[in-house]
Amino acid sequence: MHDRTRALMARGNAFLGSDYAILGGAMSWVSERHLVSAISNAGGFGVIACGAMTPALLDAEIAATRALTGGGSGRPFGVNLITMHPALFELIGVCAAHGVGHVVLAGGIPPKGSIEALKDAGARVICIPPTLALARKYLRSGADALVIEGSEAGGHIGPVSTSVLAQEFLPALGREALIFVAGGIGRGEAIASYLEMGAAGVQLGTRFACAAESIAHPAFKRAFFRASAREAVASVQVDPRLPVIPVRALRNKGTEEFTAKQIEVARLLDAGAVDMAAAQLEIEHFWAGALRRAVIDGDVENGSLMAGQSVGMVTREEPVATIIATLIAECETALAGRLAA
Ligand SMILES: Cc1cc2nc3c(=O)[nH]c(=O)nc-3n(C[C@H](O)[C@H](O)[C@H](O)COP(=O)(O)O)c2cc1C
Numbered sequence: 001m002h003d004r005t006r007a008l009m010a011r012g013n014a015f016l017g018s019d020y021a022i023l024g025g026a027m028s029w030v031s032e033r034h035l036v037s038a039i040s041n042a043g044g045f046g047v048i049a050c051g052a053m054t055p056a057l058l059d060a061e062i063a064a065t066r067a068l069t070g071g072g073s074g075r076p077f078g079v080n081l082i083t084m085h086p087a088l089f090e091l092i093g094v095c096a097a098h099g100v101g102h103v104v105l106a107g108g109i110p111p112k113g114s115i116e117a118l119k120d121a122g123a124r125v126i127c128i129p130p131t132l133a134l135a136r137k138y139l140r141s142g143a144d145a146l147v148i149e150g151s152e153a154g155g156h157i158g159p160v161s162t163s164v165l166a167q168e169f170l171p172a173l174g175r176e177a178l179i180f181v182a183g184g185i186g187r188g189e190a191i192a193s194y195l196e197m198g199a200a201g202v203q204l205g206t207r208f209a210c211a212a213e214s215i216a217h218p219a220f221k222r223a224f225f226r227a228s229a230r231e232a233v234a235s236v237q238v239d240p241r242l243p244v245i246p247v248r249a250l251r252n253k254g255t256e257e258f259t260a261k262q263i264e265v266a267r268l269l270d271a272g273a274v275d276m277a278a279a280q281l282e283i284e285h286f287w288a289g290a291l292r293r294a295v296i297d298g299d300v301e302n303g304s305l306m307a308g309q310s311v312g313m314v315t316r317e318e319p320v321a322t323i324i325a326t327l328i329a330e331c332e333t334a335l336a337g338r339l340a341a
Contacts, residue, residue: 002328004335005192012201015124015145015178016102017076019043020328021201022191023147024208024320025182026080026104027155027306028052028288029295030216033061037068038213038320040075047078047104052288055090062098078102078126083110084284089117096121104128104147107156115142126180130158132168135177145178147203152184154206154308156245156287157234166197174198186313188330195331196338206232206308207327212319217298221317223250223305229312235259239266242276244283250305254290257302261286 005020006013012021024031024039026049036046048065050058062079069075079100081091084107092114095103103118104126115138118125124144129135135146148169150162162183169179174197181194182203191202208214210221227250234246235258242262249255265282268274274282287304294303318326 002332005195005328005331008192008195008335009201011178012180012199015200016045018045020324021045021180022324022327023047023078023180023182023201023203025147025149025153025203025205026051026106027205027209029292030209030214031080032215033064033068035208035211035214035320036065036077037075038211039208039324040069040077042319042321042324044320044324045076045078045102047080047102049080050085050091051080051082052292053091055087055094058091058094059098062094062100066098076101078104080104080106082107083114084108084281088114092117092121095123102126109134110138110141130160132172135169135173139173139177145180145200146173147180147182149203150181150183151234151246151248152309153182154209154232154248154311155306157183157248159246166194166199170194170198174200184309186310188327188332189334191327192331192334192338196335204310204327206310207314207323208320209307210314210317211323212317216295219298219300220294220303220305223294223300224307224311224314225316227305227307227311229309232307232309232311238262242266242269242279242283244280247287247304247306248308250307250311252303252305253301254294254304257290258286258304 009021020043022044024046026047028049028051031049036048039046103123126145127138127143128147148165150165151157178200180201180203181199185204210224231250233251234248265279290304293299294305
């Protein structure tokens, strides 16, 4: 069963300790103990989103996830830390205290000493490079694997599509480095293609956000089931001085509020009331709050419905195990078809 897929995923599985080299991309508010453990228990690799957590909350979340994944020698899972989090080094300390095996450093260039601190604690470090030059730099600095994430993805995005990133990174680095491809993957046929191009595995977020085990509010899930790819739009930057990272989300009133928020923050910048770093943090707080409103409170009008373009392939609530089984079956059928041709 699924022999070709397993063979192509072997490197990724050996690195993650999983049955399938499928990372559940960390999603703030969504990727907590229930979804993360469900992904890991189904043979994938769940990742806790620490974006909006304090060290104490992360501590509790890791302990709870470990309990749900069979304890110390149970199924593996990882933690996603945002590099601009003010308490980054404390959060690294929490991961170290729990012996977390894999940490994803997301959201910008990892600050000096962060990769080293994680490696000293015995963790494997996964970075998300936006360019090939930075990928090489991260690998030289000790990163053990990379995620390349294209602009089709949900949440904060870069400017380049997954298909172009895959062509830039996989032929150049795919043999010597472990590269997981993310952004816009909704079906196993796409997984097959990236594995054949040299990926060690893949990372999916949107496809898992509405799983039965996801704590996302029923209204949030309904919005996903109804949406098509073209409704998952990237936010617009209104002031060229304020370098806001674009966010892909379903279009709603919250999208307009973000435009208003940017104007408000730009005015504060003009008045000298905040500096650039504070302005950017203000924007990030806006997103964290808006996403919480949609995911937890179910306010799908004003909250942020972060979603990738693969949202059109999310049509009903299914258990994670069913989603993974479907992806693997599609991948295997695609690979088998190539051999038969
Ligand atoms: C609702 C939502 C929240 C997200 N939050 C985060 C986050 O906190 N940290 C992060 O590194 N990526 C975040 N992402 C990106 C995912 O980890 C993943 O890379 C992405 O969803 C993959 O693309 P896809 O949505 O097309 O599957 C988020 C994505 C979504 C849809």
